[in-house]
Structure formats: C-alpha cells, structure tokens
Amino acid sequence: MEQAIEVKGVSKAFGESTAIKSIGFNVKKGEIFGLLGPSGSGKTTTIKILTGELEASAGQVQVLGQHPAEFGSSDFKSRIGLLSDNSALYERLTVYDNLKLFCRLYDVPLQRIDEILQEVNLQDARKQTVSKLSKGMKQRVLLAKALIHKPDLVFLDEPTSALDPQNAAHIHLGLQKLNDAGTTIFLTTHNMEEAALLCDRVAFLHLGEFQELDSPEALRYKYSTHAFHVETFSGERLVIDNGPASADRIRELVAAGEVKAMHTDNPTLGQIFLKVTGKELEQ
Amino acid sequence: MSTRRISAIFEKDLKDLLKNPMLLIPILIPVILALTFDRVTRTPEFPPAAAYIIIGGLFAVVTSGTILSMMSEEKEKKTLRGLIGSPASLLDIVIGKSMVTGIATAASLIVSALIVGIGTFLNVKTLAALILLFLFFLLLGVSMALFSKSTAATTGLLMPFSFLFGFTPMIGALNIVPEDGIAGRALGQFPVMQALELHQGGSWTSLGVMAVWTAGAALIAYLCFRKAMKDG
Numbered sequence: 001m002e003q004a005i006e007v008k009g010v011s012k013a014f015g016e017s018t019a020i021k022s023i024g025f026n027v028k029k030g031e032i033f034g035l036l037g038p039s040g041s042g043k044t045t046t047i048k049i050l051t052g053e054l055e056a057s058a059g060q061v062q063v064l065g066q067h068p069a070e071f072g073s074s075d076f077k078s079r080i081g082l083l084s085d086n087s088a089l090y091e092r093l094t095v096y097d098n099l100k101l102f103c104r105l106y107d108v109p110l111q112r113i114d115e116i117l118q119e120v121n122l123q124d125a126r127k128q129t130v131s132k133l134s135k136g137m138k139q140r141v142l143l144a145k146a147l148i149h150k151p152d153l154v155f156l157d158e159p160t161s162a163l164d165p166q167n168a169a170h171i172h173l174g175l176q177k178l179n180d181a182g183t184t185i186f187l188t189t190h191n192m193e194e195a196a197l198l199c200d201r202v203a204f205l206h207l208g209e210f211q212e213l214d215s216p217e218a219l220r221y222k223y224s225t226h227a228f229h230v231e232t233f234s235g236e237r238l239v240i241d242n243g244p245a246s247a248d249r250i251r252e253l254v255a256a257g258e259v260k261a262m263h264t265d266n267p268t269l270g271q272i273f274l275k276v277t278g279k280e281l282e283q
Numbered sequence: 284m285s286t287r288r289i290s291a292i293f294e295k296d297l298k299d300l301l302k303n304p305m306l307l308i309p310i311l312i313p314v315i316l317a318l319t320f321d322r323v324t325r326t327p328e329f330p331p332a333a334a335y336i337i338i339g340g341l342f343a344v345v346t347s348g349t350i351l352s353m354m355s356e357e358k359e360k361k362t363l364r365g366l367i368g369s370p371a372s373l374l375d376i377v378i379g380k381s382m383v384t385g386i387a388t389a390a391s392l393i394v395s396a397l398i399v400g401i402g403t404f405l406n407v408k409t410l411a412a413l414i415l416l417f418l419f420f421l422l423l424g425v426s427m428a429l430f431s432k433s434t435a436a437t438t439g440l441l442m443p444f445s446f447l448f449g450f451t452p453m454i455g456a457l458n459i460v461p462e463d464g465i466a467g468r469a470l471g472q473f474p475v476m477q478a479l480e481l482h483q484g485g486s487w488t489s490l491g492v493m494a495v496w497t498a499g500a501a502l503i504a505y506l507c508f509r510k511a512m513k514d515g
Binding site: 051072074075077078082086087088089090091092093097100101102104105106107145 | 287288290291292294295298299302303360361362364365366368369370371372512
C-alpha cells in the first residue's frame with residue numbers, strides 16, 4: 001500500500017538536548033495513526049517536522065511523496081490540514097468570515113462552509129463572533145478550518161481536548177467519516193479511549209523514542225497475561241491461567257452455575273503506556 | 284501570486300480594521316497635524332520642510348503603525364501561522380495585508396495634502412518619491428512586526444524608528460544634531476530628507492537613494508518573514 005508518511009532515522013536536537021532520537025515509521029494512505037505520549041515526549045516536534053515547520057537534524061522524511069524542500073509549495077499545503085496548539089482564529093470576525101477566508105485561500109466553494117459547520121455541530125454559530133465562543137466551540141471551528149479543504153492528510157494535535165463527551169463523540173464520528181472518504185489522519189492525543197476507538201495503529205513516544213508501535217488490538221494482546229478473571233455469585237474473584245489445565249476448573253464453575261462474570265485480562269492502552277514508560281499520562 | 288488569495292486577505296483585514304477603532308485613530312493624526320501647522324504658518328505657501336514633517340510622520344504613524352499593529356497581532360495571536368500554512372505565498376500575504384494599509388495611508392495623505400496645498404505634490408518626481416516612501420515605511424513596519432516578540436514590544440520599536448525615519452526633518456529643524464557633522468550628513472541621506480530634496484528641485488539621484496533604502500527594507504522584511512515562517 002502507498003505510504004502517506006515515511007520517516008527514517010529522524011532525530012531533532014535543540015542545542016544540547018535531543019527532542020527526538022532516531023525514530024522511524026510509516027503511515028499508510030487512508031490510515032488513522034495515533035502518536036501517544038506525555039508532554040515533552042516529542043509529539044509536537046514530530047508534527048512540526050512532518051509539516052515543514054522544523055527541519056530534522058538527521059534522517060529522512062517524505063510526506064505525500066514530497067521531500068521537506070517541497071513542503072512550502074502551494075500544492076503540498078493544499079493537500080494537508082493541521083490543527084495544533086499553534087492554530088488560531090480571528091477573534092473579532094464571525095465563524096463564517098473566518099471559514100470564508102480559508103475557503104478562498106484554498107480555492108474551495110463557499111457552500112463548503114455550511115457542510116463543515118454541520119460536521120462539527122456548529123450550524124447555529126455561523127454568525128457568532130469568535131471572541132464570544134466557548135473554548136470547546138473555538139476548538140470545533142479550528143477543526144472545521146483544518147478540514148475545510150478536504151485534505152488528503154490531516155495532522156490533529158489533541159483535537160478533542162477541550163470538548164465535552166457529546167461533542168467529542170460528534171467529532172469522532174466526523175473523523176471516521178472523513179477517514180472513510182480516504183483522508184489519512186495523524187492524531188496525537190492523551191485520551192487513550194479515543195486512540196483505541198479511532199486509530200488503526202498507535203505509537204508510544206517517550207523521551208523522544210518509540211517504545212511501541214502496533215494496532216491497539218495487537219498491543220492489548222501482547223501485554224495481556226491471557227488469564228481469565230472470574231467472579232462467582234459467592235463473591236469470590238478468581239484468576240485462572242489460560243491453558244489446558246485451567247479448562248476443567250472453568251468448566252466446573254460454569255456447570256455449577258457459579259459464574260457471575262468472566263473476562264479475559266486485556267489491559268487498556270493507558271495501562272500499557274504506564275507499563276512501557278513507567279510514566280503517568282497527562283490528563 | 285494569486286489575486287483571489289490577495290483579495291481574500293484584504294477583505295478579511297478590512298473587516299478586522301473596521302472592528303478595531305484603535306487602528307483608525309492614527310489615520311487622523313497627520314490631518315490634525317496639517318490643520319495645526321496650517322494655522323501656525325502664516326506664509327502664502329506652506330513651507331516644504333513643515334509639509335515633509337507631516338508627510339514623514341504620516342508614513343511612520345499610519346503606514347508603519349498600521350501594518351505593524353496588524354502583523355504583530357497576527358504573529359502574537361498565531362493567526363499568521365494559519366496564513367503561512369495555507370497555499371497563499373509570501374507575496375500574497377504581504378500584498379494582501381498591505382492593501383488596507385495603502386488605503387489608510389492614501390486617505391490620510393490626500394486629506395493632509397489638500398490642507399497643506401496639493402498642487403506642489405502633483406508632479407512625477409514627487410509622486411514617485413511618495414510611492415517609494417510608502418514602500419519603505421510599509422516594509423519597515425513589516426520587519427518590526429516580525430522581528431519583535433510581542434505586540435507590546437512593537438511599540439517600543441515603533442517610537443525610535445518613527446522619530447528617526449518619519450520625523451527626520453524635525454531633527455534638523457530642532458538642531459538636535461549639527462547639520463554639517465557626520466550625523467547631520469547621514470540624516471540628510473534618510474528617505475524623507477531625500478524626498479524633501481527632490482521636492483525642492485533635487486536630482487533623480489535622490490530617488491535612487493530612496494530606492495536603495497527601500498531595497499534594504501525589502502531584504503530585511505524578507506529575512507524576517509523567512510524566520511517567521513519557521514518560528515510561526
């Protein structure tokens with residue numbers, strides 16, 4: 001499959017300190033790739049290198065088949081979308097006027113404004129001045145701005161961090177629809193549930209190095225003890241190994257009608273992250 | 284270069300300017316200055332040195348001041364990053380953002396010139412000088428905006444630069460530096476002084492000196508823009 005992003009041995013140093021240490025990964029076209037890690041782990045630096053805001057100190061980068069020297073071209077810019085903590089809106093202008101500017105800069109018909117406002121659940125806010133919007137609403141306008149030109153590849157840095165669960169769910173649906181339409185999504189998030197829900201693959205970045213890179217399911221399987229947790233009606237909580245010897249024990253409990261609940265031991269992405277890095281995730 | 288993108292940036296800036304009265308006030312300053320000077324001077328013809336104090340001040344306060352405020356606000360509030368990240372080129376952004384400043388400058392200049400006597404400005408040499416002054420002060424404002432770290436810091440930069448480049452004829456008039464000393468002779472080469480010389484019948488060389496100043500300002504603005512494109 002064609003690659004949207006190819007990174008080989010990329011490092012980035014700022015003076016004496018190294019933010020990224022020789023990382024390498026590919027993101028396939030049409031994939032949702034999650035980069036997970038605490039603050040200072042190198043997530044933003046990675047996005048900045050991939051969007052041409054920063055130059056890598058070493059290694060090779062290709063995004064949508066282009067080398068960093070071509071990242072400044074109008075053609076490349078019209079194929080990518082970016083929502084980061086550096087994204088901002090014109091506070092004195094209305095939501096509509098903000099999006100109108102970017103429609104015209106990206107050569108997109110103005111009808112797209114209503115379409116994208118519906119996607120981010122902001123149809124009723126089109127005439128509101130940005131300065132009067134809540135933080136969550138501003139975040140949704142920023143997301144609309146990043147997606148207004150239907151980019152081939154979009155970089156989303158914490159897209160739902162300021163949103164309530166209802167609006168976050170709305171955005172998740174919108175991102176899944178966008179991905180179904182063929183857009184590749186590069187996502188950074190602290191929200192492990194969000195990563196598990198949306199991402200085809202995730203990478204754990206810690207102190208500038210990749211600790212793990214695989215699908216959420218594969219990671220959960222890898223870090224599972226594969227034991228069964230059984231809760232009986234008498235209140236007992238049993239941990240039974242997954243193996244031929246345990247089959248009789250489980251059969252006995254089921255036959256006796258004592259099993260109240262039974263599940264396998266699959267850790268969450270958050271638990272895996274803690275195990276891999278030994279570091280708390282930022283909330 | 285894309286006229287569609289330039290007009291999009293212009294339209295956005297115009298809407299933003301009209302909602303920001305603080306940026307409209309400087310446009311009136313040269314007009315008030317012209318009215319005051321007109322009352323004070325009792326000669327039939329407005330003295331050229333006084334006219335160029337108004338014109339220099341106008342370009343410094345309106346041209347540099349407007350573009351400086353707009354650009355530094357864009358930089359501080361990180362909206363400039365959105366423009367840089369869009370398909371708009373550096374030239375699209377600079378021209379688009381300069382158009383509102385151009386309208387503000389033209390409005391202020393025409394009214395001020397009508398007060399001090401517009402007739403003396405209507406010749407090719409003077410009009411060419413005014414265009415070069417506009418470009419020089421525009422690029423100076425862009426450079427200061429992109430160079431400074433915050434909107435507050437731009438004020439600190441604007442004051443000395445406005446005085447030095449905008450009010451150069453006043454420095455001479457107040458005898459702050461001896462006219463025939465090194466500093467005095469250097470000040471004589473400054474853009475507004477060259478425009479004044481041209482106005483008083485100087486040669487085309489003055490226009491050449493002004494063009495060099497403008498080219499220097501363009502180079503500095505370009506370097507500052509390159510840095511801003513990397514820093515956001």
